[in-house]
Structure formats: C-alpha cells, structure tokens
Amino acid sequence: MSMNDHYDAMGTRLGRDIDAIPTSPRQQQRLHAIRTNALERVRPGRTGRLASLRAWCFSHPAAERRLAQSALALLVLCAGLALWQSHPSSYIDDEVDAQLLADEVPVDAWLSDQASALGGERS
Amino acid sequence: MEPTENLSAFLAGIERRAFRQAMFATQNQEAALDIVQEAMLKLAEHYAQRPADEWPLLFQRILQNVIRDHHRRSRVRSMWISLLSALVPQRDDDEANLLDSLATTGEPAFAAPDDETGRRQTRAIIDTAIARLPLRQRQAFLLRYLEELDVAQTAAVMGCSEGSVKTHCSRACHTLAAWLEEKGIRP
Numbered sequence: 001m002s003m004n005d006h007y008d009a010m011g012t013r014l015g016r017d018i019d020a021i022p023t024s025p026r027q028q029q030r031l032h033a034i035r036t037n038a039l040e041r042v043r044p045g046r047t048g049r050l051a052s053l054r055a056w057c058f059s060h061p062a063a064e065r066r067l068a069q070s071a072l073a074l075l076v077l078c079a080g081l082a083l084w085q086s087h088p089s090s091y092i093d094d095e096v097d098a099q100l101l102a103d104e105v106p107v108d109a110w111l112s113d114q115a116s117a118l119g120g121e122r123s
Numbered sequence: 124m125e126p127t128e129n130l131s132a133f134l135a136g137i138e139r140r141a142f143r144q145a146m147f148a149t150q151n152q153e154a155a156l157d158i159v160q161e162a163m164l165k166l167a168e169h170y171a172q173r174p175a176d177e178w179p180l181l182f183q184r185i186l187q188n189v190i191r192d193h194h195r196r197s198r199v200r201s202m203w204i205s206l207l208s209a210l211v212p213q214r215d216d217d218e219a220n221l222l223d224s225l226a227t228t229g230e231p232a233f234a235a236p237d238d239e240t241g242r243r244q245t246r247a248i249i250d251t252a253i254a255r256l257p258l259r260q261r262q263a264f265l266l267r268y269l270e271e272l273d274v275a276q277t278a279a280v281m282g283c284s285e286g287s288v289k290t291h292c293s294r295a296c297h298t299l300a301a302w303l304e305e306k307g308i309r310p
Contacts, residue, residue, distance in 0.1 A: 004289075007296035014249060014299065015268030021246055023139055030156050031138045038134060038163035042127050042171040 129175050134163055137179070141186055144265050147254050148190045158193055162186040183270060183280040187262060194258070245308055252302045256295050259283075263291035264299075 023031070138159060145155035162185045170181050253261060259281070266277040267288070278285045303309075 004293065007293055007300070010300060011264060011268040011292065011296050014253075015265075015271070017246065017249060018143060018253070018265075018269050019140065021143065021250075023142065027142065027152070027156075031142060031159065034156065034160040034163055035131065035134045035138055037160065038167040039127055039131055041164055041167045042130060 127171075130167065130171055130178070133175065133178050133182075134166075137182060138163075140269055141182070143269065144186065145190060147250070147261060147265065148258075149193060150254055154193065158186070158189050161189045165189070179270075180272075180276060180280060183266065183272070187280060248303065248306050248308060252299050252306075255302070256298060260291045260295035260298070263288050264295040267292050 141159045141162065142155055145158040146152065149155050149158065162182065165185045166178065166182050170178070173181065253264065256264065262281055263277060266272050266280055267274070272280065274285045274288050277288045281288065
C-alpha cells in the first residue's frame with residue numbers, strides 16, 4: 001500500500017469517526033430552527049439570469065476569476081474613454097480662433113480652403 | 124416532491140456535517156450555528172430553484188465562503204482588541220487547557236474499544252488535531268473525508284486545482300497521523 005493509499009484509508013476512517021460524533025439535543029433543536037428559518041426564505045421562480053450566472057461562477061471558480069478580471073479591464077477602458085472624451089484635443093485652428101475673437105473672420109471661414117487662405121494672407 | 128420539500132430534505136441531511144465543519148473552523152458553538160444559518164439562508168434565498176443535484180456543491184462553496192468571511196471579521200476584530208488591550212494592564216491567566224494535560228501525561232489516551240470515556244477522550248483528541256490544521260488543509264480534509272467529495276468536486280468548492288487538493292489532503296493526513304500517534308492513538 002502506497003503512502004497516499006495509507007493516508008486515504010486513514011482519512012476515510014477519521015471522517016467516519018467525526019461523522020459519528022453525536023450532536024446534543026439542544027444543538028439539534030437549534031439546527032432544526034435554522035433549517036425552518038431558511039426554508040421560509042425560499043423565493044419561488046427565482047431563476048433569473050443573474051442567479052444562473054452566480055451558480056455557474058460557483059461551479060467554475062477559475063472562470064469566475066477571469067470574468068472578474070475582464071470586467072475590471074472593461075471598466076478601466078470605459079473610464080479612460082470617458083476621460084478622453086471630456087477633454088477633446090482642439091479641432092479649431094488656432095489662427096481662425098484668434099481671428100474669431102478679434103471679430104475679423106467672415107462667417108464661412110470654417111471652410112478649409114478659406115481658412116488656409118487667411119493663414120496665407122497673414123504670413 | 125415539492126421543491127421546498129426537496130430542499131428541506133437536503134438541508135436536514137447536511138446540517139449536522141455543516142455544523143461539524145463550522146465547529147472545527149471556529150471552535151465556538153454560537154459562531155458555528157451562525158455560520159450554518161447564514162449558509163442555509165443564502166442557499167434558500169438564491170439557489171433554491173437550481174436543480175437539486177447542484178445543491179451539494181453550491182452549499183459547500185457557500186459554507187466555505189461564510190467560514191472565510193467569519194475568519195476575516197475575527198482577524199479585524201482581534202487586531203482592534205490587541206491594539207486596545209495594549210492600553211489596558213493585563214492580569215495573569217493561570218487557566219490550563221484541559222487537553223494540554225492529556226498531552227503531557229505520555230500515556231495512551233485510547234482505552235478499551237467499549238470504554239465510552241475512552242472513546243470520548245479519543246474524539247476530543249481527534250477534534251483538537253483537526254482544529255489545529257491550517258485552514259486550507261482542514262478544508263480539503265473535511266471536504267474529502269467528511270463530506271466524501273471527490274478530488275474534482277473538492278477543487279471546485281475550494282477554488283483551487285486538483286493537485287492542490289491532493290497536496291493539502293496529504294499534508295493534513297501526515298500532520299494528523301503524527302499528532303495522533305504522539306497522543307497514543309493509532310489512526
């Protein structure tokens with residue numbers, strides 16, 4: 001018999017010994033009350049997708065970790081995108097902007113060729 | 124059979140072992156009962172509608188999580204208590220652990236097989252030995268040999284690999300064998 005088999009046999013014997021330890025009447029009474037209390041909390045028809053996902057995660061702990069890591073990465077990405085969108089790089093030509101402030105630019109100055117022409121005239 | 128009746132039968136079947144696991148983890152009856160209650164409530168509230176064959180593993184996972192949460196809360200509480208107790212003068216505590224007296228006699232604790240006192244003493248020593256195991260080794264040992272889960276199921280409950288389960292079980296058995304033999308009990 002290998003050491004593992006020996007330990008296995010020993011563990012099985014000890015497990016049976018532990019299982020044979022009786023609970024006191026008071027402990028049995030408490031456990032019965034706990035069980036009754038738990039059964040009163042059973043909610044009928046609660047088979048939502050979230051409950052199914054949680055049960056699946058319990059059965060696949062490694063996948064649960066990967067799911068949590070993916071969710072965190074997605075959250076960081078969304079936060080980064082939101083931050084970037086709140087500070088857009090300037091899309092207004094600086095020269096046209098300055099001219100706007102000085103009220104020297106015609107209304108259609110946003111057209112790229114006219115804006116470039118304005119820039120050419122200045123230089 | 125109604126789902127609630129199924130669940131009632133399932134809970135009645137596992138409550139004693141769940142209580143035993145929680146007692147090993149906490150060494151406190153009230154805390155153990157709280158843990159069993161919390162685990163049963165979570166199963167009943169969230170997973171009662173799952174197929175009945177999923178309940179054993181689900182319940183074990185919930186139970187281990189609740190035990191882990193209990194240990195975390197205890198650690199935080201102990202940290203605060205030790206911080207505060209540094210401010211309070213300590214008194215000498217002369218109480219001895221009853222089981223320590225068993226350890227120092229050097230005599231075998233196991234009497235004749237039909238001796239009820241001897242059996243009770245042996246059980247107390249086995250209880251102490253298992254309670255002394257590190258958390259993960261005790262979890263693996265109890266799930267394998269008390270709950271009779273196989274290696275794959277134990278790994279799923281503990282959230283580790285099957286190799287880790289085998290290692291934990293092997294170390295637990297090695298430690299238990301050495302401790303029990305020291306106490307004169309042939310495991």
